[in-house]
Every structure is written in structure tokens, then in C-alpha cells.
Amino acid sequence: MAGKPGRRRFGNLRKRDSGRWQARYLGPDGLMHSAPNTFATEREGEQWLTLIESEIIRGHWQAPEAGEVTISSYGERWIAERKLAPRSRQGYEYLFSLHIEPHLGRLTLGAVQPATIRAWRRKLLAGGTPEPQAVKAYALLRAIFSTAVKEDEIIRQNPCRIPGYDRYHTPERPTATVAQVFALADAMPPRFSALIVVAALSGLRWGELAALRRQDVDLAAGLVRVPRKLAVLNGRVEFGPPKSDAGVRVVALPAAAVEALGTHLAAFVDDFPDALIFTGEKGGVLRSSSFGSAVRWRETVARLGLPEFHFHDLRHTGNTLAASSGASTRELMHRMGHSTMRAALIYQHATSERDREIASAMDRRIAKQAGKKVAKGKKAGGRKKKDERPER
Template sequence: MARRNGRRRFGNVRKLPSGRHQARYLGPDGIERTAPNTFETEKQAEKWLTIVESEIIKGDWAAPEAGEVLLGEYAQQWIAERRLAPRTRENYEDLYRLRIRPYLADLALGTIRPQTIRTWRKKLLDGGTPEPQAVKAYSLLRAILNTAVKEDEIIRQNPCRIKGYDRYHTPERPVATVAQVYRLAEAVPDRFRALILVAAFSGLRWGELAALRRSDVDLAAAVVRVPRKLAALRNRMEFGPPKSEASNRTVTLPAAAVTALKPHLLQHVAPTPEALVFTGDKGALLRTGNFGRAVRWKATVAAVGLPDGFHFHDLRHTGNNLAASTGASTRELMHRMGHSSMRAALIYQHATSERDREIAAGMDKRISKQDPKRNNRRKPDDPDDGQLARVG
């Protein structure tokens, strides 16, 4: 053991009246701590101190008492102190209350292991929790414990490191054809016709559409600005900033959306700049529940030939697919959709047979323009024919 002038360089060992040995050391935080148990021999006590010293040198040391913090106390404080949008905060509170607290709240952070997480997830799924909710709960717990590791240094390693637990299979959402979008717009009450068309042809989210004001719409330039969203919270509706910095954007509208907005602004929107563009009956704030009842959504969707389970949000999906089919770049799609990462935009750039035919048709036009012999095919004895045959 490393010693200096006959004494240990790190920590100290003393013999107790009982004959056993006690190990003590000064932690990186300046607090002297005693080993949780005594040792039969001095050598065993010194070996324990060597292990602790090694952990401190490698940066793996954590205050032993910190691991005794209960997950329930830590998680609630984490949610309360985090900078979150109101809707996100409510979602986190619900996930914790329903999916995490009943199973893990009374466990000390230092006692949670990967096996604990596997058992917890199995209980969730066996108890009827849908897999998407289990994934969201796992992701929330992982974020909470990441803070305990990296910022608060309460635990050394995050037990939420199990491959595959942070994702689930998402079936591809249905896409409406342009004809179906128009049929849906014609089938709803007149005050909601423009809402359907703008949703499908702009790619704006429900909350962004519900928060649009007359001053955000510039029909002459064919653009809408998205500076805010409307969120439905537990007991109130609240205007706030868009989902992310990238969501605060200006979107150019196709002519079809502009054409729908012109009469809508005249008939259903007050002339003041702050007037909401889309509202429910009697000018009330637009809510998903009231809207669904007003347009008889499920029955109307079925009547126009759209699949069962087609959601209003699928109109945004439809618009994003339309934008991708024009050949828009990933960056262009990210801007239009209001996303800060490429992941979502790339989803809409997968190849489709229809788009592939359009590409082939475009290639044929270019080939036709640049082929000087298209209408004067080569003769059989053209020497190039042999070359082409051999290459083929």
C-alpha cells in the first residue's frame, strides 16, 4: 500500500476496542466519511480505501449517501424545476403519476439497476399500458436519471441503458389524396372549409392553425407566419411560443390555400389584426373536441372515402408528403414542417412508385431533348451498335 512517512497517503485506519478495524477518508467534497462496515484486519481496511481512492482518481466516485435519495422525491423535483412548455409539463406529470410513481417512487436512486427497469417495463405492458406510453415513460425516466448522473452526480451510471426500450414500431399514417382533401373540405360546415385546405396544403400543426391571427396572414405574398401556438391544458387554453425555435417560421401557401382563405377571412374573421383566423362556433377558441363534434369527424371521414382512424393531424402528414413529392430538399422540408432535426423530414423523402414514375418521365424529357438521333435511329451497320451490344 502506498504510504508516506509510515502513514497512508489516502485515508486512515484505526483499530477499535473490539479488535476490528475502521477505515476513514476525506472525500473530494471535503467531508470525512467512514466505511459502512468495519474490517477484521488492517489489510482489508486498507484494500477498501485503495478502491475508494481509485474511484476518486477515475472520476467514478459518488457520495454514498446520495444514492439513498428516493426516486419519487428526485423525479418530482426534476419536473418542477425543468424549463418546460406547459403542455409538456402536464404530459410529464401524467407519465410520472401513472407509469412511474406506482412502481419505482419508493426506491433509492442508488438501488435501481437495469434489471429493475426490465421488471418495471414488463409490469407496465402486462398491466395493459400501450407500448408507446411505456416508451415515453422509459424516455422520461432516462432523462431524469441522466441528470442524476451527469449534473448532480448522485449515481455513477444510468440504469436506463437497455437497447430497444426507447423506440416502438409506428405504423405509417394514412395520406389523403388531393381529391379526398377537397371532398372533406366540402363535407364540413363552411366555417371549417378553409381550415381543412390550409391544414393539408401548408403542413401547419393543429395548435399553430388555432393560434393564427389575421395579422399573420399575407394573402398578397401568399404566406402565413407562425409565431405562436394554442395549447389545450387540463383546465384552460393557453397561447404560447411554437413547439421549438424552428417552428417559429414563415410558410408559403399554394394558390389553393390562398383561394380558400380569401372568402373565409371576409365571412368568418373579424377585421381587426388580432382576430383569430380559425375559431369554433360563435367565435370560440378552436378545440379538438368541439371541432370533432361540429364536423362529425368520424362519419365525415368515412363518407369521403378516407380510412377509419384518419386523424386531423394526418392532413399535415398529407401536406408534408405533397411537399416532398416536389423534390424539396431535406433542409427545405425541415423549414416548412418546423423541425430542427432531419429525422422527421427524411421520413417524407422515401421513394414511392408514383414519384419514381415522375422521375422517369422527367428523365425521358431530358433524354429526348439531348438525343440528336431520336427520330433517326442508327443503321444496323453503325459501328456503335456493336459497342453497345457488347456493353449490354
């Protein structure tokens, strides 16, 4: 017959019918946990409970599940349970299967320490993984461990807490001038000319431009609505919502973009509301994979003095123009479709021309106010009151 539970300040012990002792305790997670094995004597059980209590007091305790759940099973479940856009999900699955699972998948969550992460990163880079890919894989792994710490409370600390591992040096991308944008548009086949102008002056992404329909454009008001984007996943075309809620927006177009878009609509777009605005040579969905070769992109941009220029770089022109025109951080975030300030602040910091204009305006104000101060001083002309004391 089983013995009665022992009375202890922390945890409890009871003797099983087998004669061995079982130890249990209430963990910081509010759940009852049992020792992974029974003990031959009551004293052995008490010693084990004392050890667990000391771990809790020192903040070193972690749930027993940490030694059972592997990174492979937890990571795959983490990705499957997240609400992600199809393309983001595909990207996470790719990073996990290529850079994380083969190296760390068999380890349990509790077995991974910062030293493990350092060794893993060194192995990735030594094996030829580009640094941007290593940084993205690290960011994904950090997010997975963050859930294990904060939400599931399986482990006590996130091992992905190494300074600098979430950043890499990104060479500054080229920004085309307005003249270069129009020269590039003129060098394109006619059906792609407006695509270049609108991409540069609106700041819309490739997927957003490719998904635009006639009903999304109001030429009279000079507005374009962005309700969806196009993505190609495993060769399959899918229309879906933009990357984030901030991506759903209405963007005002400069007159030059409105004019180019009006000419394009009249020449290349069917009259019904659902007609796609930008399509391929044969009227099909616009695909980035075939666009470059169709327009001889590399040769064309090189000829115009823009070597290594990508289509996405056109977006920088519009964003830089908006920033230099005095757009606030919030206004830039809206135009760009971003939910955070980071990218908007980059454009604001990069607008040196606008910054020079601000400095010049400050100079004029300083000169004007300094002139008034000097004039006032001359008018007072050396007349001192008797009780006036020199400043200390």
C-alpha cells in the same frame, strides 16, 4: 484528543476522540467523501479505503448520494427544473406520476439496474399500459438518469440502455389525396372549410392553426406566419410559443390555400389585427375536444373513404406534396417546424411517386448517354492500332 491523519497513497484516516477511526477520500467527482460510518480499528478503515480505491480503478465507483437519493425526489425535481412548454411539462408529470413513481419511486438511483428496468417494463405491459405509453415513460426515465450520470455525476452508468425499449411499431397513418381534401372541405360547415384546406396544404399543426390571427396572414404574398400556438391544459386555454424554436416560422401557401383563406377571412373573421382566424361555431376559441362532434368528423371521413382518419393526418398531405415536389430535407424541416431531420426524412422516403419520376429521368439520361457511346464505338469501326493491347 483526536489523532493525526494517517499518511496513505489513497484517502486518509484519523482517530476521533471516541477512539474510533474516520476514513475520507477524494472522489473522481473532485469532492471529499467520508465513509458512512466510523471503524473500530485503523485496519478496518484501511480495508474500506482499499475497497473504494479498487472500485474507482475498475470504473465501478459511484457517489454515495446514489444510495440516498430516491427516483421519486430526483425525478420530480428534474421535471420542475427543466425549461419546458406547459403542455410538455404536463405530459412529463402525467407519465412520471402514472407509470414511474408508483413502481420505482422508492428505489434509490444507485439501486436501479438494467434488470430492474426490464422487470418494470414487463409489469407495465402486463398491467395493460399501451406500448406507446411504456416507450414514452422509458424515454423520460432514461433522460432523468442521463442527467444523474452526465451532469450531477451521482451514478456511473445509465440503467436505461436496453436496445429496442425506446421504439414501438407505429401503423402507417393514412394520407388523403388532394381530391379527398377538397371533398372533406366541401363536407364541412362553411366556417370550417378553409381550416381543412389550409391544414392540408400548409402542414400546420392544430394548435398553430387555432392560434392564427389576422395579422399573421399576408394574402398578397401568400404567406402565413406562425409565432404562437394554442394549448388547452386542464380545461384552461393558453397561448404560448410553438413547441421549439423551429416552430416559429413563415410558411408559403399554395394558391388554393390562399384562395380558401381569403374567402374565409371575408366571411368569418373580424377586421382588427388580433382577431382569431379560425374559431368555433359561436366565435370562441377553437377546441379540438368539441370540433369532432360539431362537424360529425368520424361519420364524414368514413363516408369519404377515409376511416380512422384524424385531423392531424391532414398535415401528412401537405408534407408529402412538398417532399414529392422536390423540397430538400432542410426545406421540409422548415415547413414542418421541426428541429431534427427524422420526420423530414420519413416524408422524403415515402414519396414513391417522386422517386419514380427521378428513376424515369435517370432512364432518359442513361439511354441518351448510352446511345452516344454506341455511336462513337461504331464510328471507330474495328480499326486497331498496331501497338494496342487487349484489356486484362
